[in-house]
Amino acid sequence: MPPYPAPPGPPGWGGWGGWTPPPRPGVIPLAPLRLGDILGGAFSTIGRHWKQLLGMALAAYGMALVAIAAAIAIAYLALADRLDRTLDSDVAPGWDSVAPLVFSFGAVYLFGLFTMLAANALIYASCPVVLQDAVLGHRSTFGAVWRHSVRRVRSVLGTVLLTALIVAVPLLLLGVAFIASVITLITMSMNAGGYGWLILLGFLGALATGPLAVWLWVKFCLAPAAAVIEGQGPVAALSRSSQLVRGDWWRIFGISLLAYAMAGVASYLIQLPLSFLNILGPSFTDDASSGGAALTIVITSLVFGLFAVLVGQVLTAAFPQLVVSLLYIDQRIRKENLGPALAQAASPPPAAY
Known part of the structure; x- marks a missing residue:
């Protein structure tokens, strides 16, 4: 009597006499993935390719910080005289004096916001x-990762911007409600009119649009991976x-x-020791015998603080995006039987005779 048949494997895999485990040339088995996989x-990807990921983060955020x-x-040098006159004036400055400052530094803020979005897009592409x-199971180099990521960063940035516009609606409404609340608290002692209707509108609008924004964000979360792996444009990647x-x-x-x-x-736990260092830093500085020692302590604290922020940013940007990219591969394995194609791509080329 023949033995009981083994349980069937995922689509595209099988073997003589029953089920055989799917190949695993790299960090995952080439089959439908479980949460643990x-x-x-x-x-495993971070452990094997941390140099490439950290190098991309250093390059992306380093260039962004330099640009900001x-x-x-530039904005300060252009408006230094006007800023000094405004701060040193004994009378309240008028709108004509304040407007150039507001618009200039508002433009700098928007530039910084876009620059950080571009840096995140480069991380998302990498x-x-x-x-x-x-x-x-192939090796990678920083140069190859950089070249491929830069080629696809515009498409990824497009998907990030379009997705950010979706999420921005409830966040903007929450911001309106928060600002209206602050203004109401400030003017309460002045017997000025409140902004209760604006607070209510902001919170109710955020509650109404928040679930839709979350649904659309999840619906389009695989777009950066599609833009890079399939070479799709922003709109096509969102549709994919x-x-x-x-x-x-x-x-x-x-x-x-x-x-x-x-x-x-993980980011919080990494930055927590540096928070204690920043708290203890002033006391060390007060006990320093010379100004040079105090300056050294402050600079060292800032350097370690920036490093902790960078590592935390790598974790908060890279790890979730690696998980989302693995979800993209998992969905293609489940719906399009991508496993055999990946196994063929992972196998070494036949030897030439």
Whole structure:
């Protein structure tokens, strides 16, 4: 009597006499992924390719900080005289004096916001690039990751901007409610009119648009990976993400939320020791015997603080995006039987005779 048949494997895999485990050339098995496979694959990718990921973060955020600092310096040099006159004036400055300052530094703020979005887009583009090699078990270099990421950063930035516009609606309404609350508290003692209707409008608007924004954000969360791996444009990548998420929204939402929560906790734990250093820094500075020693302590504290912020930013930006990119690969394995194609791409080329 023949033995009982083994349980069937995932689509595209089988073997003589029953089920055989799927190949695993890299950080994940080339089969439908479980939660442990996805999280383990993200951690393994960081462990194997941390130099490339950290190098991309240093390059992206370093260039962003230099650009923002240059914009602030240019704005300050251009308006230094006007700013000094405004601050030194004994009378309240009029709108004609304040308007150039408000518009100039508002433009600097918007420039900084866009610059940080571009830096995040470069990180988002690098994660699928690194993950492609990690899944196939191939080695990667910083130069190759940089070149491929830069080529696709415009498309990824487009998907990030379009998704940010969706999420910005409830955040903007919450901001309106918060500002109206602050103005109401300030003017309460002056018997001025309140802004209760604006507060109510902001909170109710945020409650009404928040769930829709979350639903659309999850629906389009796979777009950066599609833009990089498939070479899609921003709109096509959003459509592709919507197609892959369809039918698995809750699963993708839960795993993505867990990834962001884990990254946030890890970032906080990394930056926590530096927070104690910043608290103890002034006391050390007060006891310093010379100004040079005090300056050294302050600079060292700032350097370690910036390093902790950078590492935390890498975790909060890279780890969730690696998880989301693995969800993209998982959805393609489940819906398009991508596993055999990945196994073929991972296998070494035949030897020449």
